[in-house]
Amino acid sequence: MSLRAFSSVLVAEKPAAGKGKDKAGIQCMEWCCRSLYLGGRDSVVHQLSLPAVGATAAPPDVREVNRRQMGRSGAVVQLRAIPILNHLLVLWDGSVSALNMFSLEPVSPLKRIQNVSCMEVSSSASSSEPVYVELVTASAKRRSVGLHRVYVDRWECLRQVPLQQEPLALGVREPCVCVATADRYLLHDYQSGNTLHLFQHNLGRQSLIVKPAGEREFLLNGPGSLGMFVVSDGISQRPPVPWPAGVLDGAACYPYVLALHGQAVHVYSMLDQQLKQVVPIQRATALTSTTEGVFVIAEREVHCLRPCALELQIEALVAEEKMDQAMVLLEGVRDLLPTHTYKELRRTISCLLGLIHFYQESFREAQELLIDGHLDPRELLRLYPDMSSVCGGFHTQLPPLSSSRDLGELSREDQASFQHFLHFLCLFLQAVRGTAQALACRSDVDCALLRVYLRSGMSDRLVQLVSSTNDCHLDVCAQDLRQHRRYFALGLLYQSHGQHFNAIQTWVEMAEGQDDDSCATDAYQHILSTLKELHDRDTFWTFADWALQRDQEAGVQIFMRDPEGPIPPFPPEELIPFLHKYPMSLLTYLEYLVGELKSKEERHHTLLALTYVAQLLQQGPGWGEADGHTHSIDSHTHGSHTHQSHTHGSHSIRWKLQQLLWQSDHCDAHAVHDKIANTNLHTEKAILLGKAGEHKKALQILVHKAKDRQAAVDYCWRTSAGQERNYRQELFLSLLQTYLDSAQAAGAAADLLNDHAAAFDATAVLQVLPAGWSVQLVGRFLRGALREAVHRRRMGEVEAALATAQQRRVRGTWTKATNTMVKLERGTICGACQRLLARPEFVSTPAGKLVHLECATGGTGARASS
Structure with missing residues (x-):
């Protein structure tokens, strides 16, 4: 119980008697307007003038102003001041008298109120005119409680409330009166007239306590040695205080309850019901709570227990590391403290209490308290080895704790336990990062997080930190990453700080095997992604050559930027000359330009076709000599695996070339044809001739040079797609004549007729067929042609009938109308x-x-x- 909630000051001693032996002591007192009124057992009322009561134990400069002899014998039982009326009410000899507060002269208009055993005055006055104050009296003789109004020149008795037992103690909190009788406590609302019985007791007259405790609240000495709090509706909103048996008097001075017991005053907290202080005072008899403090009446002395400043009380608890008690007290008196004082004290207590839990390894509670207390993260960083260098010259603002531990020694002796502390640091820094709590030390937080991730092997978290916006000290963190051989993360750190050249150079060294990072991903692919999104053109062109030299097909993606994206693409006129050094890259870029960007530039389409041709001539054996063996698209490959992959690549490129020639309307057909004129790319020649309208030559090439019947048929169908029927019939008739011109192709001609009868005009076919052909040879064609003719004639009749019906229906409608x-x-x-x-x-x-x-x-x- 080292808390000093109150300081005791000797206020006054009973003045010595003028003559004879002074046999009476102090019975009661009242404090009002710097005047101390003492009621003696010798029927005398003393008025003492006191300066402000100091905090020292020395008696203040007391001066007796007035005294009033009430009678020859009998004690002055109670004194109550009414400053708004300048009245001092005196309960003596079973009656209430009114004296002037300043002269102690009787107020002549106010006659005595007889048969009064105790009294209480309400704490507020009416605002009406004339002004009055309510007085409640208790009469043991009449077993009743009376309600009076006291005016300047009169008082009125409003009502008398009868009781079953005589009242022994009385308390008032308007509009409620609390009365203690010989065996019970009860409440009476003098506005509504309702009476509520509280609880019974077995206390003697001297132990009955009814004192005001708060707004409409009373402090009672309950059964079982409990100081109980009761509000005006009969319930208790606070836990009872367990004080010792035999308490003589009590008083409430928030947040404490004082109990007079034996030769001392015991101070209990209303907040946690614990005994906080014991103030020894000899021969004390009563307690009176005032705005100045709690006055203690002894036999011949009056002491004042002045409450110590709440801030000092809380700071004393903090100094003794009683953080829980300090927090309870702080929250309980929050409304009594200035806002800034409360916030500062709460911050300090929360931080210190959080650090205590931290050292006890109660990490969840520690984090909640440290965040609630807005702990500067550097306060925590300075406790860790190798972290203090991050926060430089930071000086702690918190007092030292006796329960602190040396984490540096712990890391050397018990690495497993230290890892728990390191994990807590990681969680705490992640929680406060980006908040106002870490605003003043963002760089320190990010540097510390990077070191924690490195030590704990949290690769994903490390990459996430350095790849996003961060405030790491670049030089310090770069050194840490190099020391741990985390070169990929080092490049990300450079990149997040805008040093793109250093970032890409770091990854280039990784890709070339100069720096080994076992935790890294594909450095080359990351370089390509970075270059593709890079605004810095100088850095881009510095590494573009390297990217293409390493892999032409993959590297070209750095030029394929979204035209609608935030980074504008490079103009083709700038890229195409550069890519001529890298044929595969050029080919891929041109495909992207024509296929995805839908370029309509003739030079782009023509260059793509010529690039396909160049690739075929370079990779595919036999394409270059026109008189050599023909390699069709579906021809089989021979020999080794290398030859197979080359052939497969050639076929893929040839298919793309054919699709381009078919689909493109912007390609220079003459330029491409000149390029392939002396090659075996017969299908491509035919497509180009068809683009120029020379279908007969195209079909001759497909039939006689390419020797690909299916390609010739496909040519006819594809060329005539979307055209009139006559156009398709002419193409197929030209193909038939091409077959008929060659004696060796008679079978092919018959097959063409029989398989595609619907594509021919039967009349024109019959005119060109050789006279020596039998009907059986072209039987399927004839049947198909006849069926097609009948079908067309019947469909025409149906269409004509429908048109006639429509016309007649319209004429009928108009006729009726x-x-x-x-x-x-x-x-x-x-x-x-x-x-x-x-x-x-x-x-x-x-x-x-x-x-x-x-x-x-x-x-x-x-x-x-x-």
Whole structure:
């Protein structure tokens, strides 16, 4: 109990008697307006003038101002001041008298109130005129409680409340009166007239306590040695205080309850109900709570227990590391402290209490308290070995704790336990990073997090930290990453700080094997992704050559930027000359330019086709000599695996070339044809000739040089797609004639006719067929042609019938609508075509207009008349 909640000051001693032996001591007191009124057992009322009561134990300069002899014998039982009326009420000889507060002269208009055993005055006065104060009296003789109004020159008795037992103690908290009788406590609301019985007790007269404790709240000495709090509706909102048996008196001075017991005053906390202080005072008899403090009445002395400043009490608990008690006290008196004082004390207590839990390895509680207390992260960093260098010259603002531990020694002796502390540091820094708590030391927090991730092997967290926006000290963290051989993360750190050249150079050294990072991903691919999103053109061109030299097909992606993205793409005129050094990269870029960006530039399409041709001539054996063996697209490959992959690549490129030639309308066909004229790329030649309209030459190449029947058929179908039927029939007839011109291709011609009968005009075919062909040879063709002819004739008849029916339906509709008499006058104009109705064939529309019959049935004016 080292807390000093109150300091004791001797206020006054009973003045010595003038003559004879002074046999009486102090019975009661009242404090008001720097005047101390003492009621003696010798019927005398003393008025003492006191300066402000100091904090020292020395008696203040006391001066007796007045005294009043109430009678020859009997003690002054109670004194109550009413400063608004300048009255001092004196309970003596079973009656209440009124004296002037300043002169102690009787107030003559106010006669005595008889048969009073105790009294209490309400703490507030009425605001009406005339001003009055309510007085509650208890009469043991009459077993009743009376309510009075005290005015300046009179008092009135409003009502008397009868009781079953005589009242022994009394307390008032308007509009409620709490009364203690011989065996129970009860509450009476003198506004509503309701009476509530609280609880019974077995206390003697001297141990009954009824004192005001708060707004509409009373402090009672309850059964079982409990100081109980009761509000006006009969319930208790605070836990009871367990004080010792035999308490003589009590008083409330928030947040404490004082109990007079034996030769000392015991101080208990209302907040945690614990005994906080014991103040020894000899022969004390009563306690009185005032705004100045708690006055203790002894036999011949009056002491004042002045509450110590709440800030000092809390700081004393903090100094003794009683953080829980300090926090309870702080929260309990929050409304009594200035806002800034409360916040500062709470911050300090929360931080210190959090550090105590931290050293006890109660990490969850520690983190909550340290965050709640807005602990400067550097306070925690300075405790860890190798972390103090991060926060430089930081000086702690917190007092030292006796429970602190040396984490440096712990890391050397018990690495497993130290890892728990390191993990807590990681969680705490992650929680405060980016908040106002870490605003003043963002760099220190990020540097410390990087070191924690390195020590704990948290690769994912490390990469996430250095790849996002961070405030790491670049030089310090770069050195740490090099020391731990984390070169990939080092490049990310450079990149996040805008040093793109250093970042890419670091990854280049990794990709070339100069620096080994076992935790890194594909450094080359990351370099490509970085270059693709890079704004710095100088750095881009510095590493572009390296990227393409390492892998032409993968490296070219750095040039393929989204035209609608934040980084503008490079103009093709700038890239194409550069990519000529890298054929595969050039090919991929041109495919991207034509296929995805949909370029309509002729030079792009032509260059892509020529690049395909160059690749074929370079990779595919046999493409370059026109008189050599023909390699069709579906030809089989021979020999080694290398030859197979080359052939497969050639076929893929040739297929892309053919698709480009078919689909592109912007390619220079003559330039490409000149390039492949002396090669075996016969299919491509045919496509180009077809683009120029020379279909017969194209078919001859496919039939005689490419020797690919299916390619010739596909050519006819693809070329005639979307064209009129006659166009397709002419193409297939040209293909048939090409076969017929060659004696060796008679079988191919018959197969063409029989397999594609619907594509031919039967009449034209019969005119060109050799006379020596039998009907059986072209039987399938004839049957198919006949079936097609019949089908077309019947479909024509159906279409004609439908058109006739439609016309008749329209004429019938108009006839019904115009079945009325109309008068045709000279100069009448057709409502549809605006011509004169010179002929009798006309109709009348529902709108009343006369129109020509031809206009009504679908002529030129039908739409206008509708």
